[in-house]
Amino acid sequence: MKLIFLPSVLLVISNVHAFLYNELVQYIDSHKEEYVEVLRDWVEVESDSSDVLRRSDLHRMMEITAQKLRSLGGNVELVDIGEQELLDGQTLALPKVVTAQFGNDPDKTTVCIYGHVDVQPAKMEDGWDTDPYNLTDLGGNLYGRGASDNKAPVLAWIHAVEAYQALSMELPVNVKFVIEGMEETGSNGLDAMILAQQDTFFSDVDYIIISDCSWLSRRPALTYGTRGNTYFFAEVEGPNKDLHSGVYGGTVIEPMTDLIGILDTLISPSGKILIPGIREAVAPLSDEEWKMYQDIEFDIDDYKSKIGVSQLMYNNKVDLLAHRWRYPTVSIHGIEGAFSASGSKTVIPAKVTAKFSIRQVPNMDPAMVKKQVTDYLHSVFAKRKSPNKLKVTMIIGAKPWLADPSHPLYEAGKVAVKRVFGVEPDLIREGGTIPIARTFQDVTGKSIIMLPIGGFDDGLHSQNEKISRYNYVEGTKLFATYLNEVAQIKRSKV
Known part of the structure; x- marks a missing residue:
């Protein structure tokens, strides 16, 4: 009443x-x-x-x-x-x-x-x-x-x-x-x-x-x-100390090379996530959502200008907003243990840790994503036949x-x-x-x-x-x- x-x-x-x-x-x-x-x-x-x-x-x-x-x-x-x-x-x-x-x-x-x-x-x-x-x-x-x-x-x-x-x-x-x-x-x-x-x-x-x-x-x-967020550390450890590249380069399998190699398998140049099972879990875009996105005020050229880029992953408003809001993304944020100061230093790091995240969307589950990422990176790493050790840790799992x-x-x-x-x-x-x-x-x-x-x-x-x-x-x-x-x-x- x-x-x-x-x-x-x-x-x-x-x-x-x-x-x-x-x-x-x-x-x-x-x-x-x-x-x-x-x-x-x-x-x-x-x-x-x-x-x-x-x-x-x-x-x-x-x-x-x-x-x-x-x-x-x-x-x-x-x-x-x-x-x-x-x-x-x-x-x-x-x-x-x-x-x-x-x-x-x-x-x-x-x-x-x-x-x-x-x-x-x-x-x-x-x-x-x-x-x-x-x-x-x-x-x-x-x-x-x-x-x-x-x-x-x-x-x-x-x-x-x-x-x-x-x-x-x-x-x-x-x-x-x-x-x-x-x-x-x-x-x-x-x-x-x-x-x-x-x-x-x-x-x-x-x-x-x-x-x-x-x-x-x-x-x-x-x-x-x-979107939610799963945040990962991928650590590759090799020698028991940092090494001089002039003395040891060419004789050891370097942790940094291994790490960059496996990071390159996470996502394609066009933005496609390569980890099996991730894209398949995403809720499909409905006709109603498409219409809502079409009506939203958003200027792609202004967006590009604001962030200082000449090209984006997608050229139309609906695709761009959909991939910004309701599709998962992989972003690589940094590598700990790598030399990052100014100047030059000819070092082979003994241990390096990559930090990357995957933004979650309906119907993804962080626990499942953790398993998918961990299993996938270990399978990719195994194919390299490296003597180094890989450790994958998920530190954030937000829905x-x-x-x-x-x-x-x-x-x-x-x-x-x-x-x-x-x-x-x-x-x-x-x-x-x-x-x-x-x-x-x-x-x-x-x-x-x-x-x-x-x-x-x-x-x-x-x-x-x-x-x-x-x-x-x-x-x-x-x-x-x-x-x-x-x-x-x-x-x-x-």
């Missing part, structure tokens, strides 16, 4: 919403410089989760996040999620997960906002034009590591709640936060925490919102799918996530985007991986939406990462507006 509103009542509700929106917009606009300064403080913390030497900075980042939420009067906890075992067998404390709650009205919808405050590695010598840990305001953009991924979106959500409070407006929904510090390295420990709290912290959650993603173009977007873009959460997103930006959003998928989305879906059974505010050219994981002032401030308005629109979903039910 649905509630029925008379037209006059609907008009009153609409006018109230407009008044609330205008008040929120004015407040957010008047505090935008303050928002930039808070982001500056957060970017300054080198919360690189991949660098164990930065773990103290990561712990400090979690404390800063918790304190920010406490300052708004939230019920905040720092949840211990245990230890991380390093490759050398040592253990290291994982950063605690920050949880917070604002409101507990049982008659209201409860949303849970997920984000992370750890970042990818960044150094000036990597090619940054500015200090990656000193937020730099240039041309309307705020440059710094983590600015877009994911510190500004986390802050935008916090500022949205803060705006309601500052104006003495009642939050239209109960709001919970889950903010972690290990997303960039696979969300270690978070799966177990969610499982442990599914009947407590998550028991009254209706919907989960994630803003750890970006628009595809200059048009705002709503994201309904992400893909897919939502229903016709769910009311997405309809509410369309309304909020239209109100703030004046345009209809694109419905898109994401080529990257947000491991926790699938966990939330599987463990809690809650519906999820990804609501991005990051720009298409923000340079996530790359040099000169940034978020524009416009996206940061207008994104805060979007989040404040979306909380109100989500509240209307429950109003239509009895």
Whole structure:
């Protein structure tokens, strides 16, 4: 049964919403410089989760996040999620997960906002034009590591709640936060925490919102799918020490030669994955998907220009988007143990380790991919008849996530985007991986939406990462507006 509103009542509700929106917009606009300064403080913390030497900075980042939420009067906890075992067998404390709650009205919808405050590695010598840990305001953009991924979106959500409070407006929904510090390295420990709290912290959650993603173009977007990720180390070990190529070259079977040889069998020059069983597991592209991709705003020439290439794997929009979002890919990321410094060094490395990943899509399973990759590389290596030793290890096995873009959460997103930006959003998928989305879906059974505010050219994981002032401030308005629109979903039910 649905509630029925008379037209006059609907008009009153609409006018109230407009008044609330205008008040929120004015407040957010008047505090935008303050928002930039808070982001500056957060970017300054080198919360690189991949660098164990930065773990103290990561712990400090979690404390800063918790304190920010406490300052708004939230019920905040720092949840211990245990230890991380390093490759050398040592253990290291994982950063605690920050949880917070604002409101507990049982008659209201409860949303849970997920984000992370750890970042990818960044150094000036990597090619940054500015200090990656000193937020730099240039041309309307705020440059710094983590600015877009994911510190500004986390802050935008916090500022949205803060705006309601500052104006003495009642939050239209109960709001919970889950903010972690290990997303960039696979969300270690978070799966177990969610499982442990599914009947407590998550028991009254209706919907989960994630803003750890970006628009595809200059048009705002709503994201309904992400790829998963399996990350591999392939180690080839030979002599018991590094050797001089002039003395030993031509007499030993070199580990580097073996490693490059097997890497070359992973993928063809045209991008075809050569590992048996991978492509066969992929869900076929439906006619409905093809139509959705056809309607999305995306400029191939602009895409090429942005990344500085003259040619792409595919020349039409649908094929390119499909292979970016919903087909698996193999990427080789680096070789540890190889000589990589400037200058020349005539060394034969005794042990080298390749790092590569395969992005997962429906209906692939990480456990099966691990077996397929391991068996395949060992079979290829065996054909080389090398005396060296091969070891294949999968260190990340994150599943893909897919939502229903016709769910009311997405309809509410369309309304909020239209109100703030004046345009209809694109419905898109994401080529990257947000491991926790699938966990939330599987463990809690809650519906999820990804609501991005990051720009298409923000340079996530790359040099000169940034978020524009416009996206940061207008994104805060979007989040404040979306909380109100989500509240209307429950109003239509009895």
